[in-house]
Amino acid sequence: xxxxxxxxxxIRPWLITLAVLLLTGLAVPTPVLAVQPDExxxxxxxxxxxxxxxxxxxxxxxxxxxxxxSNADLAxxxxxxxxxxxxxxxxxxxVVDFIVGRYTEYVLLKPRTSGSAxxxxxxxxxxxxxxxxxxxxxxxxxxxRGSDPEGLSEEEEARLKEILGN
Amino acid sequence: MITELGxxxxxxxxxxxxxxxxxxxxxxYRRWPGWMAAAEPAAICQALLVAFAFAALTWAFVTSDFxxxxxxxxxxxxxxxxxxxxxxWGNHEGxxxxxxxxxxxxxxxxxxxxxxxxxxxxxxxxGVQGMIGLAFLGFLLFTSNPFLRLAVPxxxxxxxxxxxxxxxxxxxxxxxYLGYVGLSMSFSFAVAALxxxxxxxxxxxxxxxxxxxxxxxxxxxIALGSWWAYYELGWGxxxxxxxxxxxxxxPWLIAAALLHxxxxxxxxxxLKAWTVLLAIIAFGFxxxxxxxxxxxxxxxxxxxxxxxxxxxxxxxxxxxFMGGALTLFxxxxxxxxxxxxxxVVSRETALVLNNILLGVAAFVVFVGxxxxxxxxxAFDRKLSVGAPFFDMAFTPFMVALxxxxxxxxxxxxxxxxxxxxxxxxxxxxxxxxxxxALLYALQSGRSALGPLGLMLGTWLVAGAATDLWVRKGxxxxxxxxxxxxxxxxxxVAHAGLGVCIAxxxxxxxxxxxxxxxxxxxxxxELAGYALTLEAVNRVDGPNYVSTMADVALSRDGxxxxxxxxxxxxxxxxxxxxxxxxxxxxxxxDIYVALGDPQEGGGWAMRSYYKPLANWIWGGALLxxxxxxxxxxxxxxxxxxxxxKAPRTEGVPAE
Numbered sequence: 001x002x003x004x005x006x007x008x009x010x011i012r013p014w015l016i017t018l019a020v021l022l023l024t025g026l027a028v029p030t031p032v033l034a035v036q037p038d039e040x041x042x043x044x045x046x047x048x049x050x051x052x053x054x055x056x057x058x059x060x061x062x063x064x065x066x067x068x069x070s071n072a073d074l075a076x077x078x079x080x081x082x083x084x085x086x087x088x089x090x091x092x093x094x095v096v097d098f099i100v101g102r103y104t105e106y107v108l109l110k111p112r113t114s115g116s117a118x119x120x121x122x123x124x125x126x127x128x129x130x131x132x133x134x135x136x137x138x139x140x141x142x143x144x145r146g147s148d149p150e151g152l153s154e155e156e157e158a159r160l161k162e163i164l165g166n
Numbered sequence: 167m168i169t170e171l172g173x174x175x176x177x178x179x180x181x182x183x184x185x186x187x188x189x190x191x192x193x194x195y196r197r198w199p200g201w202m203a204a205a206e207p208a209a210i211c212q213a214l215l216v217a218f219a220f221a222a223l224t225w226a227f228v229t230s231d232f233x234x235x236x237x238x239x240x241x242x243x244x245x246x247x248x249x250x251x252x253x254x255w256g257n258h259e260g261x262x263x264x265x266x267x268x269x270x271x272x273x274x275x276x277x278x279x280x281x282x283x284x285x286x287x288x289x290x291x292x293g294v295q296g297m298i299g300l301a302f303l304g305f306l307l308f309t310s311n312p313f314l315r316l317a318v319p320x321x322x323x324x325x326x327x328x329x330x331x332x333x334x335x336x337x338x339x340x341x342x343y344l345g346y347v348g349l350s351m352s353f354s355f356a357v358a359a360l361x362x363x364x365x366x367x368x369x370x371x372x373x374x375x376x377x378x379x380x381x382x383x384x385x386x387x388i389a390l391g392s393w394w395a396y397y398e399l400g401w402g403x404x405x406x407x408x409x410x411x412x413x414x415x416x417p418w419l420i421a422a423a424l425l426h427x428x429x430x431x432x433x434x435x436x437l438k439a440w441t442v443l444l445a446i447i448a449f450g451f452x453x454x455x456x457x458x459x460x461x462x463x464x465x466x467x468x469x470x471x472x473x474x475x476x477x478x479x480x481x482x483x484x485x486x487f488m489g490g491a492l493t494l495f496x497x498x499x500x501x502x503x504x505x506x507x508x509x510v511v512s513r514e515t516a517l518v519l520n521n522i523l524l525g526v527a528a529f530v531v532f533v534g535x536x537x538x539x540x541x542x543x544a545f546d547r548k549l550s551v552g553a554p555f556f557d558m559a560f561t562p563f564m565v566a567l568x569x570x571x572x573x574x575x576x577x578x579x580x581x582x583x584x585x586x587x588x589x590x591x592x593x594x595x596x597x598x599x600x601x602x603a604l605l606y607a608l609q610s611g612r613s614a615l616g617p618l619g620l621m622l623g624t625w626l627v628a629g630a631a632t633d634l635w636v637r638k639g640x641x642x643x644x645x646x647x648x649x650x651x652x653x654x655x656x657x658v659a660h661a662g663l664g665v666c667i668a669x670x671x672x673x674x675x676x677x678x679x680x681x682x683x684x685x686x687x688x689x690x691e692l693a694g695y696a697l698t699l700e701a702v703n704r705v706d707g708p709n710y711v712s713t714m715a716d717v718a719l720s721r722d723g724x725x726x727x728x729x730x731x732x733x734x735x736x737x738x739x740x741x742x743x744x745x746x747x748x749x750x751x752x753x754x755d756i757y758v759a760l761g762d763p764q765e766g767g768g769w770a771m772r773s774y775y776k777p778l779a780n781w782i783w784g785g786a787l788l789x790x791x792x793x794x795x796x797x798x799x800x801x802x803x804x805x806x807x808x809x810k811a812p813r814t815e816g817v818p819a820e
Contacts, residue, residue: 034400034401034772035681036681036761036762036770037681037682037683037761037764037770038683038764040681055553055554056554058550058552063408064406064407064408064409064550064552065406066552066553069399069401069403104548105547105548105549106548106549106550107550108549108550109550109551109552109553109554109555110551110552110554110555110558111537111549111550111551111555115545115547116541116544116545116547117537117541117547117549120533120534120537120541120551120555121559123529123530123533124526124529124530124533124559124560124563127526127529127530128522128523128526128563131522131525131526132522135518135519135522138518139508139510139514139515139518140510142436142504142506142507142508142514143507143508143509143510
């Protein structure tokens, strides 16, 4: 059961973080609700970019929520950080790189297409090719059993009629 | 006392399940009629016992018996009655009891309605069903017993998680479980057929109604969950690609593939091995879903009440059933050679393509869901896989499926002419193109998602209408009414998919939002509507305190109504929730959520204009309705009724 221990070990820090955050979080009267009006930038273009970036970043203390939707304080800090970098003139990529540099790639909801994550990205297309290959093989094997005893095609039926009738 | 009786009934049910898992299978192997016939009363008896246990637990919740640990941890005397009842399955132990109950009920239904099955086959189906029952009742009794008492009963309970105190979520688990567990029937039929060594057209006909029922319930369950997320979480998202959502979506996709391939088995005696494999995998995904939800190894917003130890037991159950069934499959695969012969262009081929696309789509969801775990364990690389990945990796398969669907539905069996089907679809294609082009011209300069999505939706709905038109032939409208229900079911379900796709793309593409601080009396303009915050009041609910706003909604000066978004605090659970207020409409929803009071006075308010929002769940309901129509088709009713006659004749002989 070593793998199990490994698995539990993997999630333990997160459970502890979560527990601590839940406990400390309860001291705050009410949680903030996702993006707040006071966080938003004046410039609508910049703000739209900030929203777009936020939706691809994970709230690290939440369970599978992006920082744009999350109520957590850390998500708010990250939202403000994103806006700060944008106002400093960073491009979208630079902002994301900055955040990843600080919080590792765990923060990205869309994993990068590099290294072992390539397996994840290629799993679908490879499986589709495999499935299509098998499917084509199956359909051909079924259609090649030429002399079908139970059914005639429309042409065959027409031809039969022609021979018998006329 | 009632609690102890319930506990005892559960232990008896475990014993009965053990009996049901052994005796009928031995009987079928030895051809002993008495032993085979034991399956039926055992299945019914098991269902009655589990139902009694469930009733006993419900009674404890309804009467707020806090001497029960489970009731104390998940209920409160001030909680409304509805949520006292639904609180029974709002926790791990209770929800597993509900799972076992539904499992036993399906078993009993197979015993009652299975008269048309051959004796050995029925004994084996019920035997396998007994094994699954045994595993879950054992799991319940030994790791998650709901009937444990507290030595010193507390004065009051800790209340149910407030997020779960909601009508949408109250009925979401029972429907989902009806779906998950319904797939156990397909599994039992598959394994029984493998033991029997025979899969034929009749098998396809038996397995399809069970799969249809399961898929239908799963559709409703998923739609309810998504609808709940939409109005409860405060920003109107409807799907988050959360591991637990994925856990319900994978069996849904596989069940959809299965009910299509079962038609090929039924009508054409082809694709047999593949269909049996799908039946096994579909239930496998249900079990994996239970594992993901209950173990919490993959973090998720849904993970209330879970622990890894229990997860291991569920993983073991999954392993044993999947391993056993797949081994059996490996031994028997050669006995299931296809019989039917068909041309490259035919409905068979279209359904093979349908199965490939649905299968690969389910596979993508599966890989994406477990990848964080795999990546961390195998590559020591911690990463997240979230909505942006799934949107990108999953959507193409669904689009491809949508594009080929209307064509496939029009192709005849065996051998078809592609040109003929395509010619009939010209009006549908033109309509779809026109809709797409018109919307593209109207929206000027935004992403192509909306027009393309609505084009696909129109193509599917118009394709379904064409299907109906072709089926009608020259028979006039009267012929429409006499069409088999299965035809109606197919058309309605396919149109439902189109409606759903249209709703999703419209909402994603054209949603408008407004987030700002408003003072009482302020007006917000949004997509031609005006929202005025008129008042914010404190309102006391039965077990919560609410801050409720009155927001007047109007358009061009005409009042539409008043919306009441709320922020609630549940003091016992110590948890706040947001209750968004929605003005529902066919073409759009206006969605308002109240945020926090601001330091300088006023309130944060989020307002959304969500076009075609209700089409998402409407489409899902249409799909479920289509499933229901197919289920009520004459050939299943006849199959069930035909066997009644010989049985009545058989009575005097006994």
